[in-house]
Amino acid sequence: MNRSQNIAILGATGSIGLNTLDVAARHPQRFRIFALSANERIDALAELCLRHKPRFAVVALAAQADALGSRLGAGVTEILIGQAGLEQISAHPEVDCVMAAIVGAAGLAPTLAAARAGKKLLLANKEALVMAGPIFMEAVRTHHATLLPIDSEHNAIFQCLPNFLSGDLDGHGVRRVLLTASGGPFRELALERLQSVTPDEACAHPNWVMGRKISVDSATMMNKALEIIEAHWLFGATPEQIQVVIHPQSVVHSMVEYADGSVIAQLGNPDMRTPIAHALAYPERIEAGVGSLDLSGIGRLDFAPPDYARFPALRLGYRALKEGGTSPATLNAANEVAVAAFLERRLPFLAITAVIEAVMNDSCPRPLATLHDVLDADAAARRNAALQIDAMAAKV
Ligand code: NAD
Ligand code: MG
Numbered sequence: 363m364n365r366s367q368n369i370a371i372l373g374a375t376g377s378i379g380l381n382t383l384d385v386a387a388r389h390p391q392r393f394r395i396f397a398l399s400a401n402e403r404i405d406a407l408a409e410l411c412l413r414h415k416p417r418f419a420v421v422a423l424a425a426q427a428d429a430l431g432s433r434l435g436a437g438v439t440e441i442l443i444g445q446a447g448l449e450q451i452s453a454h455p456e457v458d459c460v461m462a463a464i465v466g467a468a469g470l471a472p473t474l475a476a477a478r479a480g481k482k483l484l485l486a487n488k489e490a491l492v493m494a495g496p497i498f499m500e501a502v503r504t505h506h507a508t509l510l511p512i513d514s515e516h517n518a519i520f521q522c523l524p525n526f527l528s529g530d531l532d533g534h535g536v537r538r539v540l541l542t543a544s545g546g547p548f549r550e551l552a553l554e555r556l557q558s559v560t561p562d563e564a565c566a567h568p569n570w571v572m573g574r575k576i577s578v579d580s581a582t583m584m585n586k587a588l589e590i591i592e593a594h595w596l597f598g599a600t601p602e603q604i605q606v607v608i609h610p611q612s613v614v615h616s617m618v619e620y621a622d623g624s625v626i627a628q629l630g631n632p633d634m635r636t637p638i639a640h641a642l643a644y645p646e647r648i649e650a651g652v653g654s655l656d657l658s659g660i661g662r663l664d665f666a667p668p669d670y671a672r673f674p675a676l677r678l679g680y681r682a683l684k685e686g687g688t689s690p691a692t693l694n695a696a697n698e699v700a701v702a703a704f705l706e707r708r709l710p711f712l713a714i715t716a717v718i719e720a721v722m723n724d725s726c727p728r729p730l731a732t733l734h735d736v737l738d739a740d741a742a743a744r745r746n747a748a749l750q751i752d753a754m755a756a757k758v
Contacts, residue, residue, distance in 0.1 A: 367458040367482075368396035369642075370418075370451045372472050375400040375407055377573050378463035378486045378512065378634060383414065385639045385650050393642065397451035399464070408433035415439065418454075420447040448472035453479035459642070461512075462487040465575050466698050467740055470494060474733070477501040477509070484641045486512040488592045489698070493691040494736045495595040509596070510641035515541050515589055516596055517637035518615035518628035523597070530598030539599055540617040540625070541589055542609040543668065544569050546580040549610065553672065559711045561704060569612035569632045578701045582714050583668070587679025588697075591690050594683055601683050606676060608666040613655065631655055675715045678722065688739035689727040695743035696721035703751045717750045 369386060373379045379398075386393040399420035400407040411419050411434055419434075420442045421427050427441045434441075442450055452460050452475040460476035461484045462469055469487035474494065476483045478501050485491060491498050502509045511517045519539050520526065526534060547566050548556060565577040572580070579585035586606055593599050607617075612632040619625045630636045631652055639650035670677055682693040700717040703709035709717070721743050730736060 366390075366392055366394045367642075368394050368456050369459050369461065370397035370399075370454065370457045370476075371395070371461045371463060372399050372448060372452065372469060373401075373461075373463035373465065373487075374398035374410055375403045376463055376465065377571060378638070379461070381634045382461045382463065382484075382638050382642070383410065385635050385642060385648075387414075388649055388651060389643075392648070396457055397454065399448055399451065401464075401468075404429050405433075411439050417456075418442055418447075418451050420444075420451055445471055449475040452476040452481070458482060459484065461638075462490065463512075465489070465573055467493060467695065470736070474498060474501055477507045478505050480505040480507050482508045482510070484510050484512050484638070488513055488588050489694050491595050492588050492591045492694050493740060494730070494733065495591065495690065496730055497733060497736065499595055508644075510644055511592075511596055512634070512637050512641055513589060513592060514632070514634065514637050515616040516592055517640060518542075519593065519597060519618055521628045521640065522616070522618035522626040526597070531603060535621045536603070537619045537621050538603045538605055539593055539597065540605050540607050540619060541586065541593060542607050542612070542614050542616050543583065543586045544580070544610055544612045545608045545668075546583060546585075548581055548672075549608070556672075557710055557712050561707065564704070564711060568610070570634075574705055575698070575701055578704060578714070579697070581711070582675045583673035584675040584679070584697050584701075584715070584718070586668075586673075587675045587682070588694065590676075590679040591683050591693075601680050606668045608668050610664055611660060613660060613663055629655060674719070678715065678718060681722070685727045687727040687729045688725070688735060689722065691730075691736050691739040692722055692725045692727070692743040693718060695740040696747040699744050699747035700751065708755060709751055713751075713754055717747055717754070720750050721746045 371379050395414035395416045397418040398416050401422050404426050415438050419439050449472050452472045459482040462473040463486040466489050470490040473490040564581040565574050590604050593604050614627045617627040633652045635650040636652050682689040696718040700714040
């Protein structure tokens with residue numbers, strides 16, 4: 363390696379952002395933290411800026427910029443604001459690698475900007491790809507971006523597909539991909555208890571420590587629904603080629619089955635620093651701070667089919683993928699609104715998926731030609747989800 367890579371982290375104060383900084387800090391010769399962003403937690407961002415001394419920091423609002431500026435003083439870090447600031451760091455000519463770790467649709471524009479600037483793009487923000495799949499993948503192809511999946515399942519599939527950077531699965535002799543899922547915290551909870559689970563219970567994932575939105579998505583299994591769509595766009599897998607397998611230990615991160623019957627799996631401790639390190643150093647391998655897998659200590663690995671009655675979100679994921687066009691953007695937006703309402707205790711847990719299904723039933727999927735189509739579908743689904751939530755609250 364000739365010189366260190368300049369890294370921009372979109373969503374630096376989140377779970378993925380902090381894990382990325384942890385891995386990068388283990389290799390100061392390889393990686394330089396060039397830009398960091400945060401939406402809230404300006405104190406946390408200030409600490410990160412003082413430690414990593416990035417050239418740029420991006421915040422959402424002018425008042426936050428003032429607060430950060432007074433913490434940092436006149437130093438090395440220039441402070442930028444809002445979506446324009448995020449897009450500026452994503453596409454900055456000196457940035458080699460962008461970690462897209464903003465949660466939700468807010469990450470779409472800066473993540474797309476990184477693709478359009480032809481960057482090495484580490485994709486954690488699955489919502490961006492789910493919403494705008496064909497537009498996103500076209501930008502990656504046209505601008506020769508290198509898209510590397512951070513989601514542990516997709517990173518595992520990528521590792522089980524040597525030499526795969528684009529194309530489709532058939533061309534690589536693949537029969538199907540097996541997407542593992544822990545089943546979240548409510549896999550075995552009595553069905554009648556599901557109605558009254560709290561946000562803190564939903565966010566207490568058995569194997570992973572993650573942000574609150576993705577934790578709720580894991581509890582409803584909407585996370586796996588989004589990942590089915592993500593696998594379609596990343597690997598060209600058809601809905602029939604994507605099978606979800608419940609695997610409560612989260613040790614096998616996913617598998618690829620080939621035409622000759624071989625099944626290749628990627629295993630490891632459930633620690634996001636492994637896929638992050640894999641993508642940061644790709645195609646080399648580096649130390650990630652993750653301990654050895656103690657298979658004898660774990661003793662057994664279990665697998666089971668998913669329970670579609672308990673987790674109707676899975677069915678909605680396949681439905682959105684098959685409907686195509688704007689349908690995945692509708693699914694994603696309705697989910698974001700419903701999850702936010704659940705986290706604010708305005709919606710019961712089981713109503714999350716009910717709201718999404720009602721919004722999908724009301725919407726007519728349209729072809730996705732431009733980003734406007736995505737944003738229109740997103741806005742319409744958000745409006746309808748808010749109405750559905752109000753109507754449910756009025757009934758209680
Ligand atoms: P998080 O909530 O811990 O962090 C989110 C980050 O995004 C924070 O830095 C926050 O400031 C920033 N952010 C939030 N809203 C924003 C907005 N409107 N504008 C700009 N920035 C905003 O989330 P996370 O768990 O780190 O997840 C980040 C992404 O990675 C999600 O898309 C998630 O699905 C994906 N992912 C996470 C994990 C995991 O283990 N945490 C695993 C796989 C995929
Ligand atoms: Mg995942």
